[in-house]
Amino acid sequence: MTAEKHILRLWNVNKTFRIxxxxxxxxxxxxxxxxxxxxxxxxxxxGSGKSTILNTMIGxxxxxxxxxxIHGRDISKMSDDERAAFRNENIGVVYQQSHWVKTLNxxxxxxxxxxxxxxxxxxxxxRASYALAQVGMDSFAKRSPVQLSGGQQQKVGIARALVADxxxxxxxxxxxxxxxxxxxxxxxxxxxxxxxxxxxVVMVTHELRFLKLANRAYAIKDGxxxxxxxxxxxxxxxxxxxxxxxxxxxxxxxx
Ligand SMILES: Nc1ncnc2c1ncn2[C@@H]1O[C@H](COP(=O)(O)OP(=O)(O)O)[C@@H](O)[C@H]1O
Ligand SMILES: [Mg+2]
Numbered sequence: 726m727t728a729e730k731h732i733l734r735l736w737n738v739n740k741t742f743r744i745x746x747x748x749x750x751x752x753x754x755x756x757x758x759x760x761x762x763x764x765x766x767x768x769x770x771x772g773s774g775k776s777t778i779l780n781t782m783i784g785x786x787x788x789x790x791x792x793x794x795i796h797g798r799d800i801s802k803m804s805d806d807e808r809a810a811f812r813n814e815n816i817g818v819v820y821q822q823s824h825w826v827k828t829l830n831x832x833x834x835x836x837x838x839x840x841x842x843x844x845x846x847x848x849x850x851x852r853a854s855y856a857l858a859q860v861g862m863d864s865f866a867k868r869s870p871v872q873l874s875g876g877q878q879q880k881v882g883i884a885r886a887l888v889a890d891x892x893x894x895x896x897x898x899x900x901x902x903x904x905x906x907x908x909x910x911x912x913x914x915x916x917x918x919x920x921x922x923x924x925x926v927v928m929v930t931h932e933l934r935f936l937k938l939a940n941r942a943y944a945i946k947d948g949x950x951x952x953x954x955x956x957x958x959x960x961x962x963x964x965x966x967x968x969x970x971x972x973x974x975x976x977x978x979x980x
Contacts, residue, residue, distance in 0.1 A: 729760050729761060729762075730760075730761075731758040731759060731760050731761075732759055732760060732761045732795070732796060732892065732893065732925050733758070733759035733782060733793075733794065733795045733796075733893065733925075733927075734757070734758050734759070734792075734793070734794040735755050735756055735757045735778070735781065735782065735791065735792075735793055736756060736791055736792040736793075736794065737754050737755075737756060737790065737791040737792070738752055738754070738755040738756075738778075738781060738788040738790070738791035738792070738793065739752055739753060739754060739755070739788060739789050739790045739791055740752035740755075740774075740777055740781060740786065740788055740789050740948075741789045750948060751774050751777050751948050752774050752777055752778060752781070752788075752948045753948050753949050754791075754949070755774075755778060755781075755791070755948075755949075755950050756950065757778075757943050757950055757953070759782075759893070759925060759927055760925070760940075760941065761892070761923075761925050762919055762923050762924070762925060763919065763925060763926075763940040763941055764915065764916055764919045764926045764928070764938065764939050764940050764941075765925075765926070765927045765928070765939060765940065765941045765942065765943070766927075766928050766929075766930060766935060766936060766939040766941075766942040766943070767779065767927065767928070767929045767930075767942070767943050767945060768930060768931070768933070768936060768942050768943065768944050768945065769931065769944060769945030769946055770931055770946070771931060773945045773946050773947060773948065774945055774947070774948040775897070775929040775931075775945055776897055776929065777948075778929075778945065778950075779895055779897050779927070779929050781793060782795075782895060782927070783812055783816050783818055783895055784800045784803075784808040784809075784811070784812050785812075787801055788801055795811070795815060795816075795893075796815065796892075798811070813838065813842060813889060814889065814891065815891050815892060815893055816891050816893045816894070816895055817883075817885075817886030817887055817888075817889065817891040817893070817894045817895070818886055818894075818895050818896070818897075819879070819882050819883055819886045819894065819895070819896040819897070819899050820882070820896075820897050820898075820899070821897060821898040821899065821901040821902055822878075822901075822902055823870070823878050823879065823881065823882035823885070825870040825871060825878075827869070827870075827871050829870075830866065830867050830868060830869060830870070831857070831862070831865050831866050831867070831868050831869070831870050831873075831881055832850065832853050832854065832857065832866040832867065834870055834881070834885060835853040835856055835857060835881065835884045835885045835888055836849040836850050836852070836853035836888065837885070838885065838888055838889055839852060839853070839888055839889060842889075849888075852888050852889075852890070853884070853888055854866065856884040856885070856887040856888045857881070857884045859884065859887060859918075859922070860880040860881070860883050860884045860887075860914055861880065861914075862877065862880045862881055862884060865877065865881070874907070875902050875903050875904075875907060876903055876904075876906075876907025876908075876910060876911065879899055879900075879903065879907070879911050880910070880911065880914060882899075883899075883911070883914055883915070883918075887918075891924075892924065892925055893924070893925045893926075893927070894915070894918060894924055894925070894926045894927070895926075895927045895928075896915065896926070896927065896928045896929065897929045898929055898930055898931070899911050899915070899928065900912065900930070900932065900935075908932075912928075912935060912938065915928060916938060919940075933963075933966065934966065934968060936954075936959050936962065936963055936966075937959060937960060937963035937966070939956070939959055940955075940956050941953065941954065941955055941956065941959075942954045942959055
């Protein structure tokens, strides 16, 4: 089997933020590949640079040095407008918390990215309706998004990320605010996008337990991509992993 060609590549990316008079280097020589139809996890502790990497991959941050290639195109060479248009077409983004236009209902919010880019209204609503069905939230179309549970809002957030039919979905700690059951549902949805719809999904997380589900993972520490794990290595690594005890279990043990 020949290795499939990557869909996205970071090449020797360094990122420095200037704070007052000092430069803080947040990413050091970051190199990674994202492959089509894979579920890739960027794993690392808080403050390690995961969000900066993700924001660089979607072109919201520009590398201080180095390159970002998506579909073979160097997005760091694009103008801001070009890059925004390219992102809207190719990448859907899901954050830890979705922000809604509170006066609009669920389907309006999902259709909004297409309406903003001047797509035909009937097309926008047909796409929004399809995207809501993809995440199992079609029956909530007329509800207000702010009245939904956190887990339901994340599903609608995924629908909104899917509305423009992008090949790549990027997600920054999508389960960060959710209980275990809702987290598992959101992860299952993201995996389904790869399995059933041939999407490429990248997820940033600090939760170890998801690693066993990924096709590939990159471990990040102090702004350095320390290691790449393929699926076999992840299975090996995680085979003896036991969920940490809940507080309740821990108390039981003590007594
Ligand atoms: N815009 C910024 N300006 C200055 N420092 C930043 C900025 N964004 C991130 N950082 C710093 O970069 C480091 C990595 O942050 P981040 O990428 O958000 O990590 P993570 O997502 O892994 O928690 C942190 O020390 C953070 O304070
Ligand atoms: Mg972060």
